[in-house]
Amino acid sequence: MEKIPVLRLGNFLLVSIQVELHDELALSLQDDLAAQITAHKAKGVLIDISALEIVDSFIGRILGHIAAMSKIMDAATVLVGMRPAVAITLVELGMPLTGISTALNIDKGMALLRSRVGDAGDPSSSA
Known part of the structure; x- marks a missing residue:
């Protein structure tokens, strides 16, 4: 089965969706x-959807569920x-x-996560 890779960056998880979801x-x-939030005690999740041309109502709901689930597990979520x-379609739906x-790109999204949870996602901050 196809899987979307989840990368760990310090205490953050990065998901870059590069296939049709x-x-x-x-x-x-x-x-x-x-599972990854629990295993790594992640404090933030950044989801990059820049490659997605279409997000239907089901995928939109799943993104909402992921954010709610992350919040319950004490991890902030940023969609970039x-x-x-896609934004217009979601609002129309x-x-x-x-x-x-949300943030425009990964850099701005990481900055937003860091501002929300401190520098927990910066690997150099744990040294």
Whole structure:
């Protein structure tokens, strides 16, 4: 089965979705992230969706569930790289992704995570 890689950067997890996200893969990602947040005691999750041209209502709900699940597990979530067409579609579907922080790109997203949880995601801060 296809999997989306989850990379650990200090106390943060980085997910860069580079394939078309179908329902089964989205559910698998949700489960994988829950396990990785627990295993690594992650304080933040950054999800890059810049490669996605389409996000339907199911995928939008899963992204919302991932953010809610992360929050319960004491990890902040930032969604980055959302294309304008995707943002418009989600709003038109009545899914503004309330409660999910967004940023234009990975750099800005990492800065937002660091500002929310301190420098916990910076590997050099644990030295």
